[in-house]
Amino acid sequence: MDTSSNEIWMNASNYDDWETSRPLLFRDDMREMFFKWFRVTSSDQVLDCGCGTGVLTRFIAKGLYNGFITGFDLSRHFVDYGNVKIKEEGLDDKARILREDGYNLSFDDNSFDVIVNHAYLGVLSDNVAGLKEMIRVCKHGGHVSASVSARSFPKINWDGDCPFPYRDQLNELLEKQERIYQKITTFSVLKQDSSWNVMRFPKMFSMCGLKNITFHPYASGFSYSDSYWPDDFKKYLIKTGVGREIEILEQERENPLYAENHFTNEEFNELIHLYNLKQDHLIENINNHENWDWNASMHYIVTGTKP
Ligand SMILES: C[S@@+](CC[C@H](N)C(=O)[O-])C[C@H]1O[C@@H](n2cnc3c(N)ncnc32)[C@H](O)[C@@H]1O
The missing domain is CATH 3.40.50.150 (Vaccinia Virus protein VP39)
Structure with missing residues (x-):
């Protein structure tokens, strides 16, 4: 075994x-x-x-x-x-x-x-x-x-009507990082x-x-606009959930295989910066029920x- x-x-x-x-x-x-x-x-x-x-x-x-x-x-x-x-x-x-x-x-x-x-x-x-x-x-x-x-x-992401302003840059970098993650994080790893x-x-x-x-x-x-979830839970998700994504990126950036696969330290900086901006955007919009994004x-x- x-x-x-x-x-x-x-x-x-x-x-x-x-x-x-x-x-x-x-x-x-x-x-x-x-x-x-x-x-x-x-x-x-x-x-x-x-x-x-x-x-x-x-x-x-x-x-x-x-x-x-x-x-x-x-x-x-x-x-x-x-x-x-x-x-x-x-x-x-x-x-x-x-x-x-x-x-x-x-x-x-x-x-x-x-x-x-x-x-x-x-x-x-x-x-x-x-x-x-x-x-x-x-x-x-x-x-x-x-x-x-x-x-x-497949994951479905609908960006809603007043999305995070830097979503395109964020999504592009995330997709690149995810592609490299899939390549280096094999079954044997x-x-x-x-x-x-x-x-x-x-x-x-x-x-x-x-x-x-x-x-x-x-x-x-x-969706952050879904009334099913109490505001406290939404705030917890923004602070702790998005915060955890940032923490994982901080750990991932230590892996030299990213640089070998052409994902630079500057790109990690940018990705983490965008996540921080997204966190602020979500907190500011927590009561904005016009913003029906969902995944x-x-x-x-x-x-x-x-x-
Ligand atoms: C991906 S996590 C899922 C945790 C939980 N089921 C959930 O979905 O929230 C996998 C879990 O399996 C546990 N695990 C892995 N190997 C195990 C083993 N041999 N015996 C008991 N637990 C194990 C890990 O510690 C971890 O908590």
Whole structure:
């Protein structure tokens, strides 16, 4: 078994990546749909694998009646942070997060009614071993799911009627940086299995013996003009979400492969400068309901039953 991906995740602590992006996917007004597609009922014992800070864990906990959800993650930082969030949200009678290695879970065979995850199986260096371990701890007749996002799924961006004035320069530089990122950040750099890329997960589910397999594509989307989201959350996204993009660029610029691929330090300076301007623009326009820009991306859920 190739467990090399554990080196990457063992000490991960990028909390904001999940706390800012995942609420856009797991929306309270979509819980019923997720329960249906994951095949969760409100009295189930559920396991959320590689749960990070537990955004999906808490989302499912809120829909449980006398069921319980256990999340697990390899990173002690995520586990500690996630358990604090569970307590803060008053969910400790419905959820907990444990530190576990998904290649070698401490749970008995046939322990859970439903096993879920989002963006976990795909980060593993041995996807099949990770899935087989999920199936091992699922009860016979229980259900195993993966919710999947892929960079190669097209993203929709609509710039709205009074967009950020430097959007063309920003988009052009971002596209260039993203092209180089895709080139230098290979499966082997990420220590991910390239043979079972996420598009092939439905096939992997059937190959691992799951039956009654279903495939449900879904979208997530966001607009700063959408009244669904409270202003506090929008401000959090602007400060922390856009702030995190800037932080990632600061880290990426240290990688000499960018210069080798003709993305210069000056271009990093310009990109970071434009992001700072965009942050100011978004804050200034937070109550400008004329500005209907929005973006959306695609994901899917694959689910199978353990015979
Ligand atoms: C892309 S993140 C997704 C986090 C979370 N599921 C979400 O979508 O918000 C992948 C997660 O898998 C965890 N992970 C990676 N390998 C693992 C392993 N062998 N056992 C447990 N967790 C693991 C990482 O620590 C990380 O939190």
